[in-house]
Amino acid sequence: MPAGLVISAPASGVGKTTLTLALARAWRNHGLNVQCFKSGPDYIDPAFHAAATGRASVNVDSWAMDHATIGHLVSRGADADVVLAEGSMGLFDGVAARGVSGTGATADIAELLGWPVVLVIDPSGQAQTAAAIAAGLRDYSPGVRLAGVVLNRVASSRHEDLVRRALHDAGIAVFGALPRHAEISLPKRHLGLVQAEEQAEIGKLIEEAARFVAEHVEIDAVLQSAASWSPQPAANGLNVTPPGQRIALARDAAFSFVYPHMLEAWRAAGAEITTFSPLADEAPDASADVCWLPGGYPELHAGRIAANARFHSGLRAFAETRPVHGECGGYMVLGAGLTDADGVRHDMTGLLGLETSFAKRRMHLGYRLAALAEPMPGHRAGARLRGHEFHYSTILAQPDTPLAVVHDATGAVIAETGSRRGNTTGTFFHLIAEDR
Structure with missing residues (x-):
């Protein structure tokens, strides 16, 4: 025991x-x-x-x-x-x-x-x-x-x-x-x-x-x-729906913030996960049916990400026919531009109109409860998602269709609504669970 x-x-x-x-x-x-x-x-x-x-x-x-x-x-x-x-x-x-x-x-x-x-x-x-x-x-x-x-x-x-x-x-x-x-x-x-x-x-x-x-x-x-301690067998597993059957997951030093239980839940539900490295100028697996860019430290690698043409073109081609979703740092890379700590702007993939700046640092920290106004991979419109946000980037522009109405833990509405444009969606919060 x-x-x-x-x-x-x-x-x-x-x-x-x-x-x-x-x-x-x-x-x-x-x-x-x-x-x-x-x-x-x-x-x-x-x-x-x-x-x-x-x-x-x-x-x-x-x-x-x-x-x-x-x-x-x-x-x-x-x-x-x-x-x-x-x-x-x-x-x-x-x-x-x-x-x-x-x-x-x-x-x-x-x-x-x-x-x-x-x-x-x-x-x-x-x-x-x-x-x-x-x-x-x-x-x-x-x-x-x-x-x-x-x-x-x-x-x-x-x-x-x-x-x-x-x-x-x-x-x-x-x-x-x-x-x-x-x-x-x-x-x-x-x-x-x-x-x-x-x-x-x-x-x-x-x-x-x-x-x-x-x-x-x-x-x-x-x-x-x-x-x-005698653990009791849980009556239910994780309440997590995979975003697709075959998931192309960005994974390297710039894209690494994803909750382990989420990946385990996707696999337990029968999904396959293939990884690719945007920093190594790799594109998502062409055989995948969804692409997921987790958070991480894109602000530390913005110049390199901006220069990786194969990654940009491959991701854009993928998004023409299949869903792409980004969380926090991944969301920033899906946007039009990212300004680094030195004030230098770098072109991102342009799948969304989001403009963010790490030069104007302000901490955003806390739990988030999001009611989806638009669907995102694995979740229907109207779903209530629970997550957590932690970053220092400032939104300069967020022109696309809001993805959700997002509240903090006190119930206050916050400005980081996430975005949707065509097959591309993104949020500043990292998904933890969906309300049952």
Whole structure:
């Protein structure tokens, strides 16, 4: 029977991902089968989980997914020895309005699955106050159980002793304390961590993190704090309709942000996926019946994408007779032009009239609920889609037929409606699920 545990923290940026990867690899090195999940809409971390465990990781999201979908996804951990769910942001951080089964907070997943929480606490600039924060998180909701804490970035043995004493007095277990260690710092860029597939040394970095954490953390005690968990077979699978029978999927360093559970659901429904690289000047498979351009970092490769004539002509020819859809970065590439951070405009494929600028940076972040006014691949007009938007690009022009009426998690209508022109559609949000 697997044991389940949630890794969370009071806030972002304190070391959740590093601890999750280190524990997963350390336990794997001891012969255990480890399954990871990511709570929330972050589409980058699952690839790191897979690198650490050798098993595919997926997102579970209480705002976008119902209980049946979450149950179906976590049931893949039934044959594991230990299952780790890495949280997003702080433990109770979600949106103000409840979604399908919660607010998107990590605490929702911990309560739903009955898994205790290990908190990563960074006590930089404080001492006993760290214990007050941990105690507040422990007592905030009776449905969430705290197993203990791991201290990260402690400044000295004296600093560690002060924090440990305060946590002991508060009745909170301390599994270990990590001094600062630059060698296990994961590189970042504007949308989060640099992707796992872009880091040639990721295996060595995870191995060093596992060694370092095993040296400073009682990993056996952490494992013993996990809750025995008997996954229940889900009555229903994922409520996802493939966009086509044979899908040409753009896949390279500029087009990589797609939720793993979506690809799995397409394949489970009988769809075939072929990949092509716009950066390598490849066109979509001519035998496919739909083309899908996911998000990624086209703004970092805009000049190269603009110069790749075979990609442009092949995609335009494809769109004359078959549907093409783009999400976020893919949507931007389907537009007429993209202005990079230096203010240089690059011609994109021109299948839509969208003009975007990365020079005028403004963060767009949050859950999205879209009611389709027009059909898009895999979804009829009138369908209600749940997704998440995260980018820094500004819309300069969005002249085509709006694809949807899009609301944020508070119910406010937003300007990023997506677009449709002929067989081409695009959205700024990344699709997570369709309302049942």
